[in-house]
Amino acid sequence: MKKIIYILIVIIAILACIPFVPSIYNKITKPLYKNYIDSREWYDHVDPANMEQVRGYCERREYNTDYYVLVDFSIPSGKRRFFIYDLKNGKRVLSSYCMHGSGKGNTAAEPVFSNEFGSKCSCLGRFIMVGKGSSKKKNSIRLRGLDKTNSMAETRGILIHSARKVTLFHGQSKYIPLGTESYGCFTVSSECVTKMMRIYENSTSKRPVLIYAKYK
Numbered sequence: 001m002k003k004i005i006y007i008l009i010v011i012i013a014i015l016a017c018i019p020f021v022p023s024i025y026n027k028i029t030k031p032l033y034k035n036y037i038d039s040r041e042w043y044d045h046v047d048p049a050n051m052e053q054v055r056g057y058c059e060r061r062e063y064n065t066d067y068y069v070l071v072d073f074s075i076p077s078g079k080r081r082f083f084i085y086d087l088k089n090g091k092r093v094l095s096s097y098c099m100h101g102s103g104k105g106n107t108a109a110e111p112v113f114s115n116e117f118g119s120k121c122s123c124l125g126r127f128i129m130v131g132k133g134s135s136k137k138k139n140s141i142r143l144r145g146l147d148k149t150n151s152m153a154e155t156r157g158i159l160i161h162s163a164r165k166v167t168l169f170h171g172q173s174k175y176i177p178l179g180t181e182s183y184g185c186f187t188v189s190s191e192c193v194t195k196m197m198r199i200y201e202n203s204t205s206k207r208p209v210l211i212y213a214k215y216k
Contacts, residue, residue, distance in 0.1 A: 035146055037061075042126060048212050051090040058087065062207055063128075067093075067199050069211040071186060073100055073111050073122065078174040082188050084195060096192035097166050099176055101184040108175035113215065115145075115152050120183040123150040123158070124215055128208035129200045130154065137161045141196050143186075143211065150213075162190040186213075 038061045046053045048070055058065045068085045075081035082098035085091065100111040103120030114121035125147030134140055140161035145153035163181035167189045181187045203209050 071213040096188040099187040102178040125150040127211040
């Protein structure tokens with residue numbers, strides 16, 4: 001029993017010292033704490049479709065206040081459901097069709113969401129853009145998930161990229177047929193990817209662009 005108490009004391013002492021070790025605090029503790037506070041405010045107080053509320057949140061929580069992206073997977077894939085907003089003017093500047101992942105259980109009409117590696121499913125929650133291009137797709141945006149529902153996004157290689165099927169789609173059917181175009185990535189039109197890459201180029205790592213994917 002005494003050993004357990006001693007171990008707990010040592011652990012508490014170590015944790016208490018972390019704020020006084022700048023390298024550890026700035027790389028680990030501060031980002032985790034910030035994201036916890038960000039998440040609580042977002043899910044408790046912000047309507048993701050209310051641009052005034054979203055802009056206020058981005059100002060307070062140090063996200064980009066020029067642009068914001070909302071992806072609504074509850075809209076059928078045969079309709080545009082990837083929306084880019086100009087936060088300064090509160091207006092939508094571009095919308096795109098967007099495919100969801102084709103992993104096990106997914107159909108064109110009903111998406112299944114997963115955060116698991118290898119699931120080939122889309123995932124939900126808050127994302128930020130962390131880079132341009134990947135080893136497989138040069139014209140793409142790399143993403144990092146900020147929530148439990150998408151924490152593996154960066155490891156899984158979740159991207160915003162285009163596909164010919166989406167670029168040439170113009171509402172011919174209620175749903176875009178599933179294929180190999182998306183294993184969880186946000187697969188959109190080429191115009192949309194071009195716009196997203198320009199937005200990323202004009203943003204900074206200190207104020208990343210917020211992307212939110214929701215379902216119903």
